[in-house]
Amino acid sequence: MLKVYPFFLEAAWLTIVLSVLTAVLGLICGTLAAFARLSRFAVLRFTAAAYVSLFRGTPALIQLFILYFGGPQIGIQLDAFEAGVIGLGINAGAYMAETIRGGIISIDKGQREAARTLGLSHWQAMHKIILPQAARLMVRPLGVNLNMLIKATALVAAISVVELTYTAQRYIGSTYKPFEMFLLAGVLYMIIIYVTGRGVAWLDRKVQIT
Amino acid sequence: MTDEKSFVEIRHAQKAFGSLEVLKDISLSVAQGQIVGIIGSSGSGKSTLLRAINDLDPLTGGEVWLDGVQVNQKLPHRQYEKHINQMRQQVGMVFQHFNLFPHMTARENVKMAPMMLKGLSQEEANALAEEQLDHVGLLERIDYYPSQLSGGQKQRVAIARALAMKPKLMLFDEATSALDPELVEEVNQVMRKLAEQHMTMIIVTHEMDFAASVCDRVLFMDQGVVVEEGPPAILFTNPTQPRTREFLRKHLEGAK
Ligand SMILES: Nc1ncnc2c1ncn2[C@@H]1O[C@H](COP(=O)(O)OP(=O)(O)O)[C@@H](O)[C@H]1O
Ligand SMILES: [Mg+2]
Numbered sequence: 001m002l003k004v005y006p007f008f009l010e011a012a013w014l015t016i017v018l019s020v021l022t023a024v025l026g027l028i029c030g031t032l033a034a035f036a037r038l039s040r041f042a043v044l045r046f047t048a049a050a051y052v053s054l055f056r057g058t059p060a061l062i063q064l065f066i067l068y069f070g071g072p073q074i075g076i077q078l079d080a081f082e083a084g085v086i087g088l089g090i091n092a093g094a095y096m097a098e099t100i101r102g103g104i105i106s107i108d109k110g111q112r113e114a115a116r117t118l119g120l121s122h123w124q125a126m127h128k129i130i131l132p133q134a135a136r137l138m139v140r141p142l143g144v145n146l147n148m149l150i151k152a153t154a155l156v157a158a159i160s161v162v163e164l165t166y167t168a169q170r171y172i173g174s175t176y177k178p179f180e181m182f183l184l185a186g187v188l189y190m191i192i193i194y195v196t197g198r199g200v201a202w203l204d205r206k207v208q209i210t
Numbered sequence: 211m212t213d214e215k216s217f218v219e220i221r222h223a224q225k226a227f228g229s230l231e232v233l234k235d236i237s238l239s240v241a242q243g244q245i246v247g248i249i250g251s252s253g254s255g256k257s258t259l260l261r262a263i264n265d266l267d268p269l270t271g272g273e274v275w276l277d278g279v280q281v282n283q284k285l286p287h288r289q290y291e292k293h294i295n296q297m298r299q300q301v302g303m304v305f306q307h308f309n310l311f312p313h314m315t316a317r318e319n320v321k322m323a324p325m326m327l328k329g330l331s332q333e334e335a336n337a338l339a340e341e342q343l344d345h346v347g348l349l350e351r352i353d354y355y356p357s358q359l360s361g362g363q364k365q366r367v368a369i370a371r372a373l374a375m376k377p378k379l380m381l382f383d384e385a386t387s388a389l390d391p392e393l394v395e396e397v398n399q400v401m402r403k404l405a406e407q408h409m410t411m412i413i414v415t416h417e418m419d420f421a422a423s424v425c426d427r428v429l430f431m432d433q434g435v436v437v438e439e440g441p442p443a444i445l446f447t448n449p450t451q452p453r454t455r456e457f458l459r460k461h462l463e464g465a466k
Contacts, residue, residue, distance in 0.1 A: 113266055114309035114368075118323035118375060119299035121291060128322060132313050209313050209355060 004171050004181075011167035012188045018081075018153045018163055019192070022088040023146055029093025030145075034100035048097065055094035061155050063087050068159045084156035092149040099141045103134035136207045143200030150193055164188055217242040217277055217410055218263065218379060224271030225258050225434075232258045233269070234434040243408040247421035247442070250431035251457060256414045259431070260381050263412070264301045265294055276300065277378060299327060302372030306384040308364040310356040316343060316367045317352045320374045327375070342370040346400050362393030369400055380404065382413040386420075418461060422446050430454045 036048035055063065067076070068083035078086065107130050115125035157166035168185035172178045216239035225233035232255045240246050248256045261267040263274055265282050274281040281297050283290070311319050320342050321335035330338065343352050346366035356364055365385055372380065382401065386394040398420050404411065405424045415421050421428055422442040429439040430449070438451045449455050 108309075110305060110307055110309035111311065114303075114305065114311070117264060117266065117298055117301070117303040118371070119295045119327050120323065121295055124326060128326065129311055133311075136313070209357070 004175065004184075007167055007171070008164070008184055008188060011162060011164045011185075012192065014161070015150070015153050015163045015189070016192060018084060018088070018156065018161070019146075019150045021085045022092055022149050022153065025085060025089025026092030026096050026145070026149060027142075029090055030096025030100050033093060033097035034104065037097065037101050038104060052094045052097050055091050056098075060088065060091045060152055061158060063091055064155060064159055080156070080159045080161045083159060084153070084161045088149060088152055088156065091152070092145060095148065096142065096145050099138060099145055100134075102141070103138035104130060106137060107133050136209065139200060139204040139207060143197065143204070146196060146200065147193055150196065151189070154189075215242070216240065216275075217244070218412070219275040220259075220263070220272065221275070222272040223259065223262055223269050223274070225255070225262060225267065226270050232434050233262070235272070236434075236436055237272075238429070238436070240410060240412065242410055244427065245405055245409075245411045245413065245425050247425035247428040248412065248414045248431060249416070249418065249421060249428060249457075254431045255434045256431055257383050260303075260383050260412060260414055263379075263381060264298050264303060266303075295327075299323075299375055300378045302369075302375060302377035302380040304365070304368055304372055304380065304382045304385045306387050308356070308361075308368045308388075310364055310368055310371070312356050315353050315355055316348060316359070316370075319356070319367055320371045323371070324374050338374055339370075342374045343367070345373070345403075346370045347396075360393060361389045362396045365389065365397045366400055369397075369404075373404075378410065380409055380411045382411065382415070384414055384416060387416055416461075418446060418458070430457065432457070 033048040033051055036044040037052070039045055039048075064083065064087040067087045068078065068080060071078055071083065111129050111133065112125055115129040116122075120128065153163060154165040156163060157169060160166065162170075164185045168181040172181050175181065218238070218240040220236060220238040223233050223236040223238075224231070236255075236259060238246075238259075248259065250256050258267050262269045263276070263281065265274070269282055276297060277300070279297065281294070283293060285293055311322070314322065317336070317339045320339040321330070324330045324338055325332075325335045340349060340352065343349050346369055348363060348366055348370070351359060351363060351367075356367070359367065369385075385401070386397050389397065394417070398417075401411070401413070401420075402424060413421065413425065425442050427439060428442045428445045430437050430445065430451075430453075432453050438445060438449055438454045445454070446458065449458060
């Protein structure tokens, strides 16, 4: 039993790396999609809305399978790790897009009006007035997105990325202890999520306006 | 007033929100240094008219001119944005609900736009913020956040913020309506001071006494038209239109 710990720790590290990369990619996709949904161009609005409903409307596992197993058929060659990050990142982006858009539109329209009245352009008002306020509101809901995406990294076990869930499954074969293996993986997930949650709560307190 | 050059000129302003006609062919001309009051019951289109002047609520028909330049020109999007940002820098606006930026201190609220748009240095902008906040009597609150200020103080910061852009024209949309009665006077005083400095102002208000004391001219609006206008001494004491009389009578009763 002791012998498996190093492997689990290594796998936990991969889960963390996966989570970080997924979160970064998700944040990029989510921000782009959120602004596209608020754009004055109908094409952008439509494309972003389609992206969001498509990726929120189908199982992430199917999205991963299409990308990893189906990708080569249409000329997309990715290794399992790459497919995992890209698939999960794009999926997380669809959820984050809604969070970010929600944060932006929840800012009182008087704020935008006051800024525009002073002579600020749309983007100046966005940058100086809307986003700093919206970002403060987004910390907690983005924290929820982060929590979800960390747990969703377990899905890439299905395309053989050697992260926590995959590692647990793998050592069942040699130890015959599924209870302990899955429990161990669960505990490690919990630690990662707990620490992340505390980080989010800390950030949320730190950014509040006096 | 016909001998004076018109500084703000609204020609046949029309505004519809869908099928709801809110402004029905309003024309108005304001000379430099003149102070015009707009009164009327809620929903009569006062805010919409005021907000049309800096194109916050674009008109569906008619023209707005400021100092010889048409505000609501038809231009390609990019050019229009450039043009309107230029125009808006010359027009200060004060809102009923202050709309201060809550994540910025009073100082930052005041200096943000001049720094961004006029390229002032930190020192220049700080000096400007101090000057403007001193002007409204809030120098000692300069590093407070809006949440730490009373309503009257917030509105005075909002006025200082608008004045920091050195506007040619100030628009007030019920600047004191959201304030507790005891806080109204401090804001009115700031506005009186501006009047003494001959700032051109258009003031939407529910305070007849204030309008009577500072305005050169008062317009009574009802259902999207200017029913009657004139010097306050005449409009308030001797209105010719039944609708004006009715409004003033109701208002007096309400004030009792
Ligand atoms: N953005 C809007 N969309 C639809 N109707 C509006 C909008 N803004 C104002 N209105 C309507 O226009 C009319 C005039 O509003 P407003 O100019 O705010 O009146 P006032 O300032 O005199 O109270 C009202 O009937 C109001 O409901
Ligand atoms: Mg109004």
